[in-house]
Amino acid sequence: MERIARQGLLYDFYGALLTEHQRHIYEDVVFYDLSLSEIAEEQGISRQGVHDLIKRCNKILEDYEEKLHLVKKFEQTKKLAREIQSLTKEFAGSSDMNLIHRIEEISGEIIELEAH
Amino acid sequence: MERIARQGLLYDFYGALLTEHQRHIYEDVVFYDLSLSEIAEEQGISRQGVHDLIKRCNKILEDYEEKLHLVKKFEQTKKLAREIQSLTKEFAGSSDMNLIHRIEEISGEIIELEAH
Numbered sequence: 181m182e183r184i185a186r187q188g189l190l191y192d193f194y195g196a197l198l199t200e201h202q203r204h205i206y207e208d209v210v211f212y213d214l215s216l217s218e219i220a221e222e223q224g225i226s227r228q229g230v231h232d233l234i235k236r237c238n239k240i241l242e243d244y245e246e247k248l249h250l251v252k253k254f255e256q257t258k259k260l261a262r263e264i265q266s267l268t269k270e271f272a273g274s275s276d277m278n279l280i281h282r283i284e285e286i287s288g289e290i291i292e293l294e295a296h
Numbered sequence: 297m298e299r300i301a302r303q304g305l306l307y308d309f310y311g312a313l314l315t316e317h318q319r320h321i322y323e324d325v326v327f328y329d330l331s332l333s334e335i336a337e338e339q340g341i342s343r344q345g346v347h348d349l350i351k352r353c354n355k356i357l358e359d360y361e362e363k364l365h366l367v368k369k370f371e372q373t374k375k376l377a378r379e380i381q382s383l384t385k386e387f388a389g390s391s392d393m394n395l396i397h398r399i400e401e402i403s404g405e406i407i408e409l410e411a412h
Contacts, residue, residue, distance in 0.1 A: 265400055277388070295374065
């Protein structure tokens with residue numbers, strides 16, 4: 181996964197656990213693609229200060245993922261749900277009952293994933 | 297939801313964010329149903345100390361849920377997956393194509409839930 185995409189995903193899941201100040205600057209870099217110099221000027225802190233804050237946020241977010249694995253788990257669930265979607269379309273064209281059994285199996289896998 | 301069930305669920309999701317000491321005592325109360333006095337004796341702390349620690353853990357876990365809503369979201373996903381499971385069984389008995397369309401819709405709802 182691209183670094184920015186990964187950062188965005190981690191932020192989606194755990195961003196609420198950062199401080200408002202961290203969130204503001206992190207969004208400027210990751211979502212609005214502002215340069216460190218631009219943010220430094222806007223915030224009245226050094227370029228190095230912005231750099232350190234982003235690095236610290238990345239670490240905080242990765243630490244949460246290492247403990248909770250939510251990004252990984254949600255990605256797996258999404259993948260299984262997409263598989264069900266595609267199997268329903270395939271079934272509409274083929275009426276192959278094996279596809280229905282496979283859909284039932286996959287829904288069971290989702291329940292397992294979500295069950296803890 | 298019963299208090300103990302709720303505590304167990306929150307712990308499943310966010311327990312990894314507690315300290316090892318907190319986890320140990322929290323499990324003794326919530327999963328092993330030990331009394332405060334038993335734990336106080338085992339840990340060499342006061343009964344009140346155990347009581348305060350549990351209360352603090354409950355607050356930490358509820359705060360994470362308030363920010364991240366994972367328990368709520370996972371419950372919704374699980375409910376939808378169960379619905380798919382039950383619709384596949386119903387389809388096997390009826391061959392009603394509307395059920396297939398409903399399954400496709402529900403898988404889309406799961407993807408939405410997981411997409412953020």
